Amino acid sequence: MIVGILKEIKSEENRVAMTPAGVEVMLQNGHTLLVEKNAGEGSGFADEAYASAGAEIVSTPAEIFERADMVMHVKEPLGPEYDLIREDQIVFTYLHLAAAEELTQVLIRSGSINIAYETIQKADGSLPLLTPMSEVAGRMAIQQGAKYLEMAQGGRGVLLGGVPGVDPATVVVIGGGVVGTHAAKMACGLGAKVYLLDMNLERLRYLSDIMPANCFPLMSSPATIRGLLKEADVVVGAVLVTGAKAPKLVTRDMLPLMKNGSVLVDVAIDQGGCFETSRPTTHSEPTYTIDGVVHYCVANMPGAVAKTSTLALTNATLPYAVEIANKGWKRAMRENTEIKLGANVVRGQVTYQGVADAFGLDFMPMDELL
Numbered sequence: 001m002i003v004g005i006l007k008e009i010k011s012e013e014n015r016v017a018m019t020p021a022g023v024e025v026m027l028q029n030g031h032t033l034l035v036e037k038n039a040g041e042g043s044g045f046a047d048e049a050y051a052s053a054g055a056e057i058v059s060t061p062a063e064i065f066e067r068a069d070m071v072m073h074v075k076e077p078l079g080p081e082y083d084l085i086r087e088d089q090i091v092f093t094y095l096h097l098a099a100a101e102e103l104t105q106v107l108i109r110s111g112s113i114n115i116a117y118e119t120i121q122k123a124d125g126s127l128p129l130l131t132p133m134s135e136v137a138g139r140m141a142i143q144q145g146a147k148y149l150e151m152a153q154g155g156r157g158v159l160l161g162g163v164p165g166v167d168p169a170t171v172v173v174i175g176g177g178v179v180g181t182h183a184a185k186m187a188c189g190l191g192a193k194v195y196l197l198d199m200n201l202e203r204l205r206y207l208s209d210i211m212p213a214n215c216f217p218l219m220s221s222p223a224t225i226r227g228l229l230k231e232a233d234v235v236v237g238a239v240l241v242t243g244a245k246a247p248k249l250v251t252r253d254m255l256p257l258m259k260n261g262s263v264l265v266d267v268a269i270d271q272g273g274c275f276e277t278s279r280p281t282t283h284s285e286p287t288y289t290i291d292g293v294v295h296y297c298v299a300n301m302p303g304a305v306a307k308t309s310t311l312a313l314t315n316a317t318l319p320y321a322v323e324i325a326n327k328g329w330k331r332a333m334r335e336n337t338e339i340k341l342g343a344n345v346v347r348g349q350v351t352y353q354g355v356a357d358a359f360g361l362d363f364m365p366m367d368e369l370l
Helices: 020-028 047-053 061-067 101-110 131-148 178-189 201-210 222-229 252-257 267-271 301-327 329-335 353-359
Strands: 002-005 032-036 056-058 070-072 090-093 113-116 170-174 193-198 215-219 234-237 263-266 287-290 293-296 343-346
Touching (some): 002 061, 020 032, 020 047, 020 301, 032 047, 032 061, 047 056, 070 301, 090 301, 101 343, 101 353, 131 178, 131 234, 131 293, 170 178, 178 193, 178 234, 193 201, 193 222, 201 215, 222 252, 234 267, 301 329
Parallel strands (some): 002 032, 002 070, 032 056, 070 090, 090 113, 170 193, 170 234, 193 215, 234 263
Antiparallel strands (some): 113 343, 287 293
16 A cells, blocks of 8 residues: 655644654555655654655655555644545544534545544543543643743743642643543642542542542532632643534633633643633644633644654554555454544545534444445
8 A cells, every 4th residue: 555644734733643663664564655755854753764764755745645545644634635635545644523514524525534543442442542642732731731820921820839838739630531630640740739520430439549649539510610610720621522522611601710810721622622712722822811711722732742742643553554554444444443433434424423413414334334
């Protein structure tokens, strides 16, 4: 199979879909690798490294879309790429379609095979290709929350961990999954007082066992959230409904409960955000303020630490990319349910229930296309 690695074009996105080491593995499996010029530059991987690994360096994305059987991105295709996607071409990347109606319609019209990193799912419910970026984003959420608490950034002027004789900041993390757990660990490590909310009692029991003494796992409810917003200096939104829009857990009418200069960090923004007042921001303009509350809603947070993120992402995606390339998408999906669950739009049909529900579209079970 001819596999194309595209340069990211999303604002300030420095990750790349595959490292030179990953290219070498793909070549060992008998595939041809096309890498767009300077695709790895932002992550510290020069074209020479890809060429040494055996890839062909290609000047334009148009040539990659024209030649490749499967194209790989980190982020979703954007406007300049819409008309380049071919019928029956495999697009393997983060798609987050439940928050992107225009892209969903583009992919339906294209007749392409669209496999989303974020909905590939193991039998235990874990999301192996979302997990590494969730780990990065969870840790980054606390770094950013701490920074934007500084007065120079519009915050309250509170040090997250406090100092002897002075109370630390209060951090509320909504969602006890991968993002939330890593955010809470980071905040606890800095010395903050941390409340970690989830709706799964078994998960809360587990978190109670493993988290440090300054972390307090609580059952999530609207009343609990409202009560904690009054105390919070930083609130991290870390709620995920696989393949579907995130629920709005902090509404506009709750903002007046919060302290002036407190910070909301919405890690769920790729799925529409879990705060009602959230809208996507960029690394160059990461925040805005509503009702005195600083909102940080950068849609590609791990792109700021591209070297770490690219290495972690390739570790996770490479086995799936090899399997799809070795077997073709149909056989790979027949033999690996995890990959089948990654199918979002296939040959003009919406094959993921959460995406169909988000826009009132017809749903086609993937088994009927296999």
